[in-house]
Amino acid sequence: MYKIYVRDQNLNRVAEINDYNNLELIPRFNAIGAWIMDLPTDTGAARELIKQRTGIIVTRNGQTIFSGPVRKPYRKWNSKQDTLTVSGTDDMIHLLNLAYPEPSGNFTLKDYDVRTGPAETIMKQYVDVNIGPNALPERRSLTLEPNKALGKSVTGRGRFHTLLELFQSLALAGGDLGFRVVQVGKQLQFQVYQPADKTRSAFFSPLLGNLASFEYGTEAPDVNYTIVGGGGEGTERILLERGDSASIAEYGRFEKFIDQRNTTEIPELEQSMVEELATNAEKRSLSFTPLDTPQLAFVHDYNLGDKVSVVFTQPGEMVTVETLHYFISAYQTVPVDVERVRKIQEKLTVIQDVVRGVKISITPNGETVSPVIGTPDTVSNSILGIFDKMRKLSKRISNLERT
Numbered sequence: 001m002y003k004i005y006v007r008d009q010n011l012n013r014v015a016e017i018n019d020y021n022n023l024e025l026i027p028r029f030n031a032i033g034a035w036i037m038d039l040p041t042d043t044g045a046a047r048e049l050i051k052q053r054t055g056i057i058v059t060r061n062g063q064t065i066f067s068g069p070v071r072k073p074y075r076k077w078n079s080k081q082d083t084l085t086v087s088g089t090d091d092m093i094h095l096l097n098l099a100y101p102e103p104s105g106n107f108t109l110k111d112y113d114v115r116t117g118p119a120e121t122i123m124k125q126y127v128d129v130n131i132g133p134n135a136l137p138e139r140r141s142l143t144l145e146p147n148k149a150l151g152k153s154v155t156g157r158g159r160f161h162t163l164l165e166l167f168q169s170l171a172l173a174g175g176d177l178g179f180r181v182v183q184v185g186k187q188l189q190f191q192v193y194q195p196a197d198k199t200r201s202a203f204f205s206p207l208l209g210n211l212a213s214f215e216y217g218t219e220a221p222d223v224n225y226t227i228v229g230g231g232g233e234g235t236e237r238i239l240l241e242r243g244d245s246a247s248i249a250e251y252g253r254f255e256k257f258i259d260q261r262n263t264t265e266i267p268e269l270e271q272s273m274v275e276e277l278a279t280n281a282e283k284r285s286l287s288f289t290p291l292d293t294p295q296l297a298f299v300h301d302y303n304l305g306d307k308v309s310v311v312f313t314q315p316g317e318m319v320t321v322e323t324l325h326y327f328i329s330a331y332q333t334v335p336v337d338v339e340r341v342r343k344i345q346e347k348l349t350v351i352q353d354v355v356r357g358v359k360i361s362i363t364p365n366g367e368t369v370s371p372v373i374g375t376p377d378t379v380s381n382s383i384l385g386i387f388d389k390m391r392k393l394s395k396r397i398s399n400l401e402r403t
Helices: 044-050 089-097 121-128 165-172 245-251 266-279 319-332 338-345 382-402
Strands: 002-007 012-018 022-026 033-041 055-060 063-079 084-090 113-118 153-158 178-184 187-195 211-219 227-228 239-243 254-261 283-290 306-314 348-361 366-374
Touching: 002 044, 002 348, 012 044, 044 084, 063 178, 084 089, 084 283, 089 165, 089 178, 113 121, 121 153, 121 165, 121 187, 153 165, 153 266, 165 178, 165 266, 211 306, 227 266, 245 306, 254 266, 283 348, 306 319, 306 366, 319 338, 338 348
Parallel strands: 227 254
Antiparallel strands: 002 012, 002 055, 022 033, 022 348, 033 084, 055 063, 063 084, 113 153, 178 187, 211 283, 227 239, 283 366, 306 348, 348 366
């Protein structure tokens, strides 16, 4: 089912990896993924993996599901074993390169590289001139798939942001688009896609026999009311407001001021408030271990970025599988008794959200797939929470430095 290859610095497949102990892949939606592998050192694949600028390609049923560079080889030897542990990222790491304010490199010409249009088009323009076919020769690393002009109209304002940070904002404002970097042949290609809403067809539940375990948590919003300040001074400064009334009613009001002094364009100011409210909304995090069935399997039936449904009973409640099937039929335009469905729902927790990441553990004996669904920047523990706060502070400071 799975095949794992070593690629060289020119992206050629140079060896197949057969004698490995385990491989863990963590692809992430609109973020940089990671991988780690253990294997014996006395193999041809191990000798290739320790060379400079190598990487791996992982296929499932002939389809590439993961590719990325080796970042850290680590050898452990004692009298009983000689093991090589290699780890790295996926090819999304190329998006950590910067969006130049002037792609030619002459930074005295422009303060910002401002572009407006469909979200997909704008992201691909930034790739093209920064690390794509029309970039400076020494910066070129990616190719582009044909443009489909997906997404709403957005405005990008590039000034030494990482392309990843810029695209996360544009993809969200453009209608929750997905983007990725994948190896196609001997090239790395930047792609944009529209994730699918599978909430009416992809249901996971212990009662359905396709959910082995889950962990679920929520966190109150950091912000649900925003005021943005655009260009201008004093009372002449442009000020706009936007709030999430449903969140305010449930949690109370949490305000934030957004400093966007670098623009007077109303659509850009509106875009910044939409992004802030989405990023700092109530956080829901659900990690679960599904059981692949002929009707519902990862990659074949749902993928990164897709919205799916997970249903489980409230603590202390009991629901039969027949009752659950009746409840699910309400999502599939089947005529139902609305009052009966309402009473059933009182006994259930229903989560419908985006597949943000997937942990795939592969051994010679089989695989385990554990998706994580939830809101952007969902945190699962206190340590990640600390780093999340540091990242947000760094973003605010860097935005101020760019003005």
